[in-house]
Amino acid sequence: MSFFDNIKMALSSLNAHKMRSILTMLGIIIGVGSVIAIVAIGQGGEAMLKSMFVGSNNTVEIFYSPPEEEMEANSSSMLNSPFTEADIRALESVPNVKQVVASSGEFGSVSYRGKSVDSYISAINQAYIEVNNFKVEQGRNLLASDFLGGRRTAVVSSTFQEELFDGEDPVGKIIYIGVQPIEIVGVLKEETSFFSMGSNDVYIPLNTWRNITGKNEISQITIQVKNADAIEKTGKNATNLLNSIHNTEDSYQVMNMEEMVKGVSQVTRIMTIIIGSIAGVSLLVGGIGVMNIMLVSVTERTREIGVRMSLGATRGQILIQFLVESVTMTFIGGAIGIFLGAGTAAIIAYFAHWPSLVSWPVIIGGMLFSMIIGVIFGILPANKASRLNPVESMRYE
Amino acid sequence: MIQLSSICKSYQMGMEEVEVLKGIDLSIEKGEFTAIMGPSGSGKTTLMNIIGCLDRPTSGEYFLKGMPLSQYNEKDLAHVRNKSIGFVFQQFQLLPRLNALKNVELPMIYAGLRKKEREEKAKEALEKVGLSDRLYHLPSELSGGQKQRVAIARAIVNQPDLILADEPTGALDTKTSIQIMELFSMLHKEGATIVTITHDSEVATYANRTVFVRDGCIVKSKEGEI
Numbered sequence: 148m149s150f151f152d153n154i155k156m157a158l159s160s161l162n163a164h165k166m167r168s169i170l171t172m173l174g175i176i177i178g179v180g181s182v183i184a185i186v187a188i189g190q191g192g193e194a195m196l197k198s199m200f201v202g203s204n205n206t207v208e209i210f211y212s213p214p215e216e217e218m219e220a221n222s223s224s225m226l227n228s229p230f231t232e233a234d235i236r237a238l239e240s241v242p243n244v245k246q247v248v249a250s251s252g253e254f255g256s257v258s259y260r261g262k263s264v265d266s267y268i269s270a271i272n273q274a275y276i277e278v279n280n281f282k283v284e285q286g287r288n289l290l291a292s293d294f295l296g297g298r299r300t301a302v303v304s305s306t307f308q309e310e311l312f313d314g315e316d317p318v319g320k321i322i323y324i325g326v327q328p329i330e331i332v333g334v335l336k337e338e339t340s341f342f343s344m345g346s347n348d349v350y351i352p353l354n355t356w357r358n359i360t361g362k363n364e365i366s367q368i369t370i371q372v373k374n375a376d377a378i379e380k381t382g383k384n385a386t387n388l389l390n391s392i393h394n395t396e397d398s399y400q401v402m403n404m405e406e407m408v409k410g411v412s413q414v415t416r417i418m419t420i421i422i423g424s425i426a427g428v429s430l431l432v433g434g435i436g437v438m439n440i441m442l443v444s445v446t447e448r449t450r451e452i453g454v455r456m457s458l459g460a461t462r463g464q465i466l467i468q469f470l471v472e473s474v475t476m477t478f479i480g481g482a483i484g485i486f487l488g489a490g491t492a493a494i495i496a497y498f499a500h501w502p503s504l505v506s507w508p509v510i511i512g513g514m515l516f517s518m519i520i521g522v523i524f525g526i527l528p529a530n531k532a533s534r535l536n537p538v539e540s541m542r543y544e
Numbered sequence: 545m546i547q548l549s550s551i552c553k554s555y556q557m558g559m560e561e562v563e564v565l566k567g568i569d570l571s572i573e574k575g576e577f578t579a580i581m582g583p584s585g586s587g588k589t590t591l592m593n594i595i596g597c598l599d600r601p602t603s604g605e606y607f608l609k610g611m612p613l614s615q616y617n618e619k620d621l622a623h624v625r626n627k628s629i630g631f632v633f634q635q636f637q638l639l640p641r642l643n644a645l646k647n648v649e650l651p652m653i654y655a656g657l658r659k660k661e662r663e664e665k666a667k668e669a670l671e672k673v674g675l676s677d678r679l680y681h682l683p684s685e686l687s688g689g690q691k692q693r694v695a696i697a698r699a700i701v702n703q704p705d706l707i708l709a710d711e712p713t714g715a716l717d718t719k720t721s722i723q724i725m726e727l728f729s730m731l732h733k734e735g736a737t738i739v740t741i742t743h744d745s746e747v748a749t750y751a752n753r754t755v756f757v758r759d760g761c762i763v764k765s766k767e768g769e770i
Contacts, residue, residue, distance in 0.1 A: 459654040
């Protein structure tokens with residue numbers, strides 16, 4: 148008896164009790180679907196959290212935190228501005244560094260025609276715009292000429308526009324930072340995300356900042372690397388360089404991304420496993436449903452089993468027949484479940500703005516797993532069927 | 545063809561052991577049409593189940609075409625049922641969800657034949673029993689006589705050495721019974737070896753030999769030509 152005959156037989160007997168088959172499959176569909184959805188959502192969330200930490204653009208932040216001994220030895224170390232213009236140029240020459248993002252800033256009052264709001268004024272270099280992928284909604288972005296010439300231009304966040312201009316077009320308007328006039332040239336597009344909250348931001352070129360405040364400091368430096376795999380090593384080289392330039396030991400550091408990412412991965416993975424196993428329980432319940440229905444089916448078809456045996460079916464063939472039937476049921480249920488689970492994950496990923504990760508291993512794993520469920524929960528009924536006595540079975544009413 | 549010697553069969557009924565067959569000796573030649581008669585409870589159905597390899601004797605030897613079936617395992621017996629024996633039952637025992645053609649194909653599925661060959665042979669067998677116009681009818685759409693014809697077609701389709709019929713007319717009216725028995729006669733004339741169980745002496749007249757069973761023993765064997 149060929150495998151194909153078995154499948155056809157299974158399909159026709161599932162088809163004979165459509166409602167029952169569908170309801171039984173529903174248990175498997177929900178079980179597989181929820182496991183797939185949770186794993187996919189978990190992996191998507193993990194990828195998103197990782198990218199939040201690493202910076203999706205292969206960037207690593209360098210920060211200045213002198214250890215205590217250093218502060219004692221050189222009491223002015225905290226007062227000095229941590230980075231200088233020369234540092235940026237030095238960092239640019241470190242191998243694998245693509246560009247150096249520098250910024251400074253402080254909270255300040257910004258006014259327009261007598262109305263003023265508290266804002267964060269960021270002084271940035273041109274790399275900042277590229278790395279943070281600034282897009283303007285109105286007007287234009289800051290250009291190279293703004294940066295090089297230290298022109299009195301600014302781009303602002305849309306929240307700032309709401310606050311100070313009540314949504315009116317601010318492009319071309321002159322605002323005052325302290326007493327210094329600055330022209331708004333563009334409004335940034337709001338990054339839509341679950342986690343971003345609007346804030347009042349004004350971005351001006353670093354050179355402009357120096358001119359109007361007289362401050363020469365750079366408080367934040369981030370480097371973007373060419374090759375992401377060597378990000379750790381490049382960060383190390385960069386901090387070594389800065390420490391030697393400033394004659395310090397460990398004052399310049401990079402965040403140990405690898406550890407952070409590992410931690411995040413572990414947390415999300417554990418979450419996924421916990422929620423996934425709860426969903427797995429529903430798969431178990433679905434499997435018990437399959438077993439239940441198969442037992443009913445065996446009892447109902449006692450006569451059929453007896454007849455088949457009298458016509459020459461071996462016990463093994465009867466066992467296979469019922470096993471194929473339960474596996475067919477869980478396979479179809481699993482396939483539908485994967486489809487629905489992946490769909491759910493994709494919808495959630497779409498609204499949460501993170502990548503939907505339904506990978507082939509997950510799909511193939513899901514299929515195999517649902518077939519294994521079919522075997523595990525089908526073996527008992529199939530075994531019961533194969534052990535029937537043909538003479539008694541044919542007398543069964 | 546069939547060689548039974550000192551076949552005994554006993555069942556455990558609660559604490560008691562009930563002896564159903566008490567040393568049956570019987571031999572049936574190729575081409576014979578044998579009727580086994582006896583009152584209910586005489587053990588004739590048990591005897592037929594043993595001849596049909598659906599049950600095993602407690603003791604005794606059974607040879608079918610020289611095969612020592614008492615030594616065969618379950619799987620081998622299933623193959624013997626498939627290849628060498630064709631069953632016809634009182635209650636027809638057709639699978640209700642399969643049409644006539646598919647029902648007749650069943651034994652060939654277990655014999656491992658390809659679909660095309662199965663269909664051809666099944667059509668041939670159904671033609672032989674006069675049902676070539678009912679190939680795609682479900683059992684529920686057939687009359688009793690037609691159902692039994694389908695069952696006979698299913699029994700002969702693998703060209704068995706032996707056709708075993710258990711009260712083949714038990715669920716049919718007189719007129720249909722005659723038609724069915726004539727069909728058996730025809731198969732017999734073509735050379736089939738047939739064993740039928742009946743308590744109807746009318747049916748037994750179609751056989752050329754009648755064996756009487758009473759209380760688990762063969763009490764009388766009568767040769768007779770039709």
